[in-house]
Amino acid sequence: MGEAPPAPAGRRAMCGACLRPARVCLCAFFPPAGPVDTPRGTRVVILQHPLEAKKTLGTARYVAHVLRRAAVVKGRRLRRASAEPGSAAADVFRALDEGTLWVLFPGPGAAPMCERARESDGASEQVQKGLTLLLFDGTWREGKQMFNSLFEDGRDGAAFRRCPLVYLSPACLQRPLADAGRLRVEPAPGCVSTLEAVAEALFHVEGGGAAASRVRAALVGVYDALVNFQVDSGAPHMGVRREKDAGRDLGKQGV
Numbered sequence: 001m002g003e004a005p006p007a008p009a010g011r012r013a014m015c016g017a018c019l020r021p022a023r024v025c026l027c028a029f030f031p032p033a034g035p036v037d038t039p040r041g042t043r044v045v046i047l048q049h050p051l052e053a054k055k056t057l058g059t060a061r062y063v064a065h066v067l068r069r070a071a072v073v074k075g076r077r078l079r080r081a082s083a084e085p086g087s088a089a090a091d092v093f094r095a096l097d098e099g100t101l102w103v104l105f106p107g108p109g110a111a112p113m114c115e116r117a118r119e120s121d122g123a124s125e126q127v128q129k130g131l132t133l134l135l136f137d138g139t140w141r142e143g144k145q146m147f148n149s150l151f152e153d154g155r156d157g158a159a160f161r162r163c164p165l166v167y168l169s170p171a172c173l174q175r176p177l178a179d180a181g182r183l184r185v186e187p188a189p190g191c192v193s194t195l196e197a198v199a200e201a202l203f204h205v206e207g208g209g210a211a212a213s214r215v216r217a218a219l220v221g222v223y224d225a226l227v228n229f230q231v232d233s234g235a236p237h238m239g240v241r242r243e244k245d246a247g248r249d250l251g252k253q254g255v
């Protein structure tokens, strides 16, 4: 458990580690010894739209509590010129230059993640170097804007076009959608939260073995804990949000 700072009178106590109210602290659901390494060392970078960052039910913020090589970059676009050395944004451009970047988005010509991972498994030089997986966090529309912005710069745009583009098809998901997020109203098949999208996508690029399954289970476990807190609190549940925001999580299967 993270340490909760003392609550001023009239304010509810907050957990200083997961930044949630202490009574719905998620820390017990994060790996006990801290964020873990994946078997193949895949790096996960989530470009998060500034409007998404304000949403309390967003799940992207918890990914880095589970995975050591994961980061959220806030912004509407990624630019090489504004990527600070050593930052997660810089990691994306390094992977782009090395040919080890995969982009998760159901854009034109995208291949199902499970198929693409199977094809390049084992001997692939890309996989051996350790891949970087880029996802987008936002509504469908925001995701599409962030995805399209990759191609605005001529030189980098051409390089981004050469990156494998993958998406999560229903066949890529390890658990049936009916079970995944039992509160949710799915706007379209294959829709998952950002936490689940990372879990399901990593499972495939990490080879789908026992160690990959453990990493996936750790991520999904945090999502399930969030859903359970929502149920227990009687708060407006995720399904309501999703109905209002139809289409949003189509983006989450990559966006």
Ligand SMILES: [Zn+2]
Pocket: 001, 002, 015, 016, 017, 018, 019, 020, 025, 026, 027, 028
């Ligand atoms: Zn906490």
